[in-house]
Amino acid sequence: MAKKTAYMxxxxxxxxxxxxxEFLIPINLGIPGVKLGLANLVTIVALYxxxxxxxCTLSLVRIVLNGFTFxxxxxxxxxxxxxxxxxxxxxxxxxxxxxxxxxVSVLGGVFHNLGQIMAAVLVVENARLLYYFPVLVLxxxxxxxxxxxxxxxxxxxxDKLIREQNQ
Amino acid sequence: MKKNDVILIVVLLAAALAVYGFISLFSAKNTxxxxxxxxxxxxxxxSYPLDHDTSVTIQAESGGYNILEIRDGKADxxxxxxxxxxxxxxxxxxxxxxxxxxxxxxxxxxxxNGGETEIDGSTx
Numbered sequence: 174m175a176k177k178t179a180y181m182x183x184x185x186x187x188x189x190x191x192x193x194x195e196f197l198i199p200i201n202l203g204i205p206g207v208k209l210g211l212a213n214l215v216t217i218v219a220l221y222x223x224x225x226x227x228x229c230t231l232s233l234v235r236i237v238l239n240g241f242t243f244x245x246x247x248x249x250x251x252x253x254x255x256x257x258x259x260x261x262x263x264x265x266x267x268x269x270x271x272x273x274x275x276x277v278s279v280l281g282g283v284f285h286n287l288g289q290i291m292a293a294v295l296v297v298e299n300a301r302l303l304y305y306f307p308v309l310v311l312x313x314x315x316x317x318x319x320x321x322x323x324x325x326x327x328x329x330x331x332d333k334l335i336r337e338q339n340q
Numbered sequence: 341m342k343k344n345d346v347i348l349i350v351v352l353l354a355a356a357l358a359v360y361g362f363i364s365l366f367s368a369k370n371t372x373x374x375x376x377x378x379x380x381x382x383x384x385x386x387s388y389p390l391d392h393d394t395s396v397t398i399q400a401e402s403g404g405y406n407i408l409e410i411r412d413g414k415a416d417x418x419x420x421x422x423x424x425x426x427x428x429x430x431x432x433x434x435x436x437x438x439x440x441x442x443x444x445x446x447x448x449x450x451x452x453n454g455g456e457t458e459i460d461g462s463t464x
Binding site for chain 1: 341342344345348349352353355356357359360363379381382422423424437438439441443444446447448450
């Protein structure tokens, strides 16, 4: 239990730092919502090596921490909507066993962007924002692929270690 | 990576490109009366023709503000009171259907064709 707590703390710190790195070097393509999603790396690794409950806890803690540290209430609402939808999509995609880590990550990226745009539509009460959805599907797919390949490499190396440590 | 992953990625990319192409094909045509319509919390607050250079300060209900500039047929938010500056960093918009959004101030600037009587974009 103590070891598991330490692991969770470590992964939370890692997710937090990755979010910070992304905050420091924003990719600005002129369209809001386009980003790499580095922190999702930690969520996916947690999902595959520890479990659904741990992955949910991790992303929730990270989003709240980030919201208070770098963001504002509006940004936190955005991340929360994206984060929850992305997690649900990844948990579902993993369960149906049709995709490997990369496919799960791609779906996570796309649904993250879907959640964000839906939150934006609700906040500003303007459905025309869905105009940007194709662009965000594109960016979510590309970012999800990169993150997914990285996550697969990390999981392959860490899986046994983390499982042993948490016995 | 499994075969299914590759199929998923290709299908998503193709679908996104197809929808994007479809949208830009049918909505990018501006009429002469194209204008930037400012929505405040979902309500129309004002509209400004794109062929007339101007600078407007939009006052949000929360006390915040956004400065909208129209220049060379493009609308751009050049200054804002919000902390994230997403709207300021957004590239200038000029085609019908494109929009600039400031979530903290609940402001949307959208390009619409003049002469359209119905406002089909707002959800009530």
